Amino acid sequence: MSNQDVVVLNxxxxxxxxxASTLQQFPESRLARMLNGSDHDFRxxxxxxxxxxDGVLFSYILDFLRTLQLSLPTxxxxxxxxxxxxxxxxxxSLAEILSQENLLKPRLEMLEVRFLLQETQAFIRIFGSCSSTIEELAGRIIMFTEQQLGQGWHNNSFPPQRSLNPVPxxxxxxxDLVFQCGTDYSVADxxxxxxxxxxxxxxxxINGTNVLGLLVDTLLKDGFHLSQINDDVAPESPAHRP
Structure with missing residues (x-):
């Protein structure tokens, strides 16, 4: 492929x-080998x-290839x-720049946990400054629903079957991510x-206060430090770690 050819990547x-010349800036890279067909992972x-x-991260890599400088948001x-x-x-070359001590030194990471209690339901929302931490938490927090008939089911000889169904x-x-726990009546009673x-x-x-307590314990074990918690029905609990 000529270095003057236009290349489209998904x-x-x-x-x-x-x-093509941009992707060939470093001939030993996989992007350069991709153009001559010698790397079969790229189709x-x-x-x-x-x-x-990851497409978002690739945008920074492509910018580095175009400018030979690493420019990232503050x-x-x-x-x-x-x-x-x-x-x-x-x-x-890029990996070496990123591995420099001044780039990989510990950075302050913030999480804010918002908790709202409404009668038999509790709502929790977590905001994070680092998306990878939110992704990790989303993989560890699992919500299940159990649905059963309303007040009239006990008139039957046998109660209905119950099953737990995971929901996203x-x-x-x-x-950020949002989830809730507790009980509520749906439109169909x-x-x-x-x-x-x-x-x-x-x-x-099922108890919202217990869920909040376990969430805080989990964050503390993960190295976060609790900065503040407001003693009311809807506390906002900022936490951070270096």
């Missing part, structure tokens, strides 16, 4: 267009090279993930119960 669903599909990696915190991507593409957490953005489990703890909790 990286994790995000499309990028650049010159040409419908005129685009498909790469099953609030950027995913240095280790970006270094992992640089290692994947075998961009040794709400993810308004990459930096059926009682819906929501349980929450936080790994590695195997308990399925």
């Amino acid at each position: 990286v994790g669903g995000m499309t990028f267009t650049t010159w 040409l599909m419908n005129g685009q090279f498909f790469v099953d990696r 609030n950027f915190s995913d240095y280790q993930r970006l270094q992992r991507e640089a290692d994947f593409y075998e961009l040794n 957490l709400e993810r308004p953005s990459h930096h 059926q009682l819906v119960t929501r349980y929450v489990s936080i790994k590695p703890d195997a308990r399925k909790l």
